[in-house]
Amino acid sequence: MLKFNLLSLIRKNIVKLNPYSSARIEYNNYDNKKNKDIITFLDANENSFGSTLCEKNFYNRYPDPFQRKLKNKISKIKKISTSNIFLGNGSDEIIDLVYRIFSYPNIDNSIIFPPTYGMYEIMGKIHGVDVRSIPLNKEDYQINLNKLENIIDKYSKIIFICSPNNPTGNDIKEEYIINIINRFSGIVILDEAYIDFSNKESFSKKIEKYPNLVILQTLSKSWGLAGIRIGIGIASKEIINWMNKIKNPYNISETSQKIALNALENKNLFLCNLKNILIERNYVINEFKKISYINKIYPSSANFILIKVKNYSKKLYNYLVKKKIIVRDRSKIILCNHCLRITIGTKKENKFLIKNIKNFFKKMYR
Numbered sequence: 001m002l003k004f005n006l007l008s009l010i011r012k013n014i015v016k017l018n019p020y021s022s023a024r025i026e027y028n029n030y031d032n033k034k035n036k037d038i039i040t041f042l043d044a045n046e047n048s049f050g051s052t053l054c055e056k057n058f059y060n061r062y063p064d065p066f067q068r069k070l071k072n073k074i075s076k077i078k079k080i081s082t083s084n085i086f087l088g089n090g091s092d093e094i095i096d097l098v099y100r101i102f103s104y105p106n107i108d109n110s111i112i113f114p115p116t117y118g119m120y121e122i123m124g125k126i127h128g129v130d131v132r133s134i135p136l137n138k139e140d141y142q143i144n145l146n147k148l149e150n151i152i153d154k155y156s157k158i159i160f161i162c163s164p165n166n167p168t169g170n171d172i173k174e175e176y177i178i179n180i181i182n183r184f185s186g187i188v189i190l191d192e193a194y195i196d197f198s199n200k201e202s203f204s205k206k207i208e209k210y211p212n213l214v215i216l217q218t219l220s221k222s223w224g225l226a227g228i229r230i231g232i233g234i235a236s237k238e239i240i241n242w243m244n245k246i247k248n249p250y251n252i253s254e255t256s257q258k259i260a261l262n263a264l265e266n267k268n269l270f271l272c273n274l275k276n277i278l279i280e281r282n283y284v285i286n287e288f289k290k291i292s293y294i295n296k297i298y299p300s301s302a303n304f305i306l307i308k309v310k311n312y313s314k315k316l317y318n319y320l321v322k323k324k325i326i327v328r329d330r331s332k333i334i335l336c337n338h339c340l341r342i343t344i345g346t347k348k349e350n351k352f353l354i355k356n357i358k359n360f361f362k363k364m365y366r
């Protein structure tokens, strides 16, 4: 394994930074229920009269800056220590923070394997980072390891791997992921947003072994909570501490923390929904197989399916829009010519989708 020196990777301005210390950091005994009623909080310029909401849940107080209750819950579910967990306002906040901690604008570069999630590149450009691309193999959408050698240099700070990958849906081979983590002395971000839909195991248990690994998960997909914006970063406690040092003080709202806590209580419903999505994924794939005009159905370990419909992607997309079915047109992005990405819906939604795709081709070939 290459030598990995975390401190030497951190931007000097971040190392030197004396972080903002919020009222709720300086006095943080408040989530002890007994205390809460006795303590007179006059430290954060909140409105002690309360809000104008006519409900018992008061939102007049700033939320826990470190989301301790929520992290405890996530820690139990995922069997990862709370000190290895960071919660962000969506995974996108975590991507932003990692760039801020590790990349000098106009000097450093990051590496992505397109076609993949767009935010890795956008966020890099926002930070003035040179984002270098190594396209996935055309045949199987796997990473082309040979090409890494020529692209990595001493200014390469972050490599993004998305597995299962969006928009292609496949898992990246575990041996490839390990190979990259082992040979790279910068940070590897492994985005596991769709891991719950995959047969493959998460790398979350391996963070002790790989000090340069940052795993991204989210409550937006399998947990069905895209609206409350909670992304999960899993990494060594040293990396988590750097994230905590520079994050916005109250980055997860009180409502989001409460709703997430409630949702995470119901693991049975989570598992039930997950099972149904996998059943529906099979159903949709089997129905797609019966439609000979669909040229390719890419294998999926996620809650969406990428299909290729030669020459008809735009027309099919527009036809579906007319029927008020919105799928994602990916036909313009690299290695996805003529491709549409379709999220798995409910049984009713999927039937409606398939009926309309069949009708489209009937019309085309009448």
Ligand SMILES: *Cc1c(COP(=O)(O)O)cnc(C)c1O
Binding pocket: 089, 090, 091, 092, 093, 117, 162, 166, 191, 193, 217, 218, 219, 220, 221, 226, 229, 230, 231, 232
């Ligand atoms: C949907 C998705 C996410 C989730 O982003 P949030 O900001 O947590 O909602 C992250 N990565 C990938 C690849 C995704 O497709």
